[in-house]
Structures are given as C-alpha cells and as structure tokens.
Amino acid sequence: MYQPDFPPVPFRLGLYPVVDSVAWIERLLEAGVRTLQLRIKDRRDSEVEDDVIAAIALGRRYHARLFINDYWQLAIKHQAYGVHLGQEDLETTDLSAIRQAGLRLGVSTHDDMEIDVALAARPSYIALGHVFPTQTKQMPSAPQGLEQLARHIQRLADLPHRGDRRNKPGKGAGGTGDRRRQHRGGQRHHPRRRTGGQRPTNC
Numbered sequence: 001m002y003q004p005d006f007p008p009v010p011f012r013l014g015l016y017p018v019v020d021s022v023a024w025i026e027r028l029l030e031a032g033v034r035t036l037q038l039r040i041k042d043r044r045d046s047e048v049e050d051d052v053i054a055a056i057a058l059g060r061r062y063h064a065r066l067f068i069n070d071y072w073q074l075a076i077k078h079q080a081y082g083v084h085l086g087q088e089d090l091e092t093t094d095l096s097a098i099r100q101a102g103l104r105l106g107v108s109t110h111d112d113m114e115i116d117v118a119l120a121a122r123p124s125y126i127a128l129g130h131v132f133p134t135q136t137k138q139m140p141s142a143p144q145g146l147e148q149l150a151r152h153i154q155r156l157a158d159l160p161h162r163g164d165r166r167n168k169p170g171k172g173a174g175g176t177g178d179r180r181r182q183h184r185g186g187q188r189h190h191p192r193r194r195t196g197g198q199r200p201t202n203c
Helices: 022-030 045-061 072-077 095-100 112-121 145-157 177-182
Strands: 014-019 035-038 065-069 082-085 104-109 125-128 189-194
Touching: 014 022, 022 035, 022 045, 035 045, 045 065, 045 072, 065 072, 072 082, 072 095, 095 104, 104 112, 112 125, 112 145, 125 145
Parallel strands: 014 035, 035 065, 065 082, 082 104, 104 125
Antiparallel strands: 014 189
C-alpha cells in the first residue's frame, strides 16, 4: 500500500499558481488563493532568504499552504508548509531532514522512470509535467500532452493506498502557464494543476 513518508496533503490541491516573487505571493493571497508555490531560481540561499521569510510570513497570515521550490534548508529553518523538488534535487537533498521537520514534500516528474524515482522517495505528492509547451524554463523533455497525463494519473490512481483516497500520490501538472500569461499581459505567474495528496505541477 502506498503510504507517504512525509505529511500528506489532506485534500485535492487543484490548480494553483507558481510565482517568482513575494509581491506576487501577496497579490494572490489578497485575491483569495490559499495554495501556491514560491519558485526563485539560480540564486544563493543568502540572496533569497529574506524573500522566503516574507513569503512564509504571508502564508501564515492568510492561513495558506505555501510550498518553497528548491530552497529546502530555508524552508526547514523558517517552517514553510512544504517543499517542492525537481528530480535532480533528490540526489543532493537531505530528505530525512525535511521529513523530521514535518514539512510536506512534492516532487516533479516528466515520465514513467521519473515517477518510479519519485515514488521511491514516498513524497506527499507527485507533480506531473509539463503538459503543454512552456517558455518559463528550459525543458529537457517534450510536453507530455493530455493523453500521457491521463495515463500517468491513472497509474498513480491505481496504486494501493492506505487511508483516504484524496491522499494518493498523483497530481496534474502544468505547462499551461504560457497560454494563461498571454491573457494576463505576460506576467510571470504559472498556474499548475495538482491532483490528490501528491500534486501534479509545472515541472
């Protein structure tokens, strides 16, 4: 039976935004968003710590579920709701430290092999992506498309699971951000679809 080694997400995460600034975190929280991710890339911990602190404080003020992308040590230090990691980060991250801190863990995947790797880590959720072409980051893989996404979701849904079905490890992934940004004046704000206790996201 599938049982995450990390705290479960006890509800469907649904569609949530992934943004790269505290300003967007605050704007979205004020608009009523209660699940979101801070994704700042290619900066040192010392350069992003103030942003992580501010984002986590905002999340607490609004009783929101804020995931920190990549900066797991800062997420632990300042007690974020959860951490989101890419496949390459699994090899260099102290997963036991995240687990012991009581943070939720999400992992990005792009194909069956990466899903196998993610399941071995027994995260709170698994992100499936990217579904459509994206310009928000360089992707080593082709877009999954809706048929592949459906197949991966079905695979995860078929896992034997202990407890509430909502805590299964599959969630829908993004890649839809670029299309949506065209309707928002090109703002850097990418919604990601999540399904179940393990979430699918823009990976």
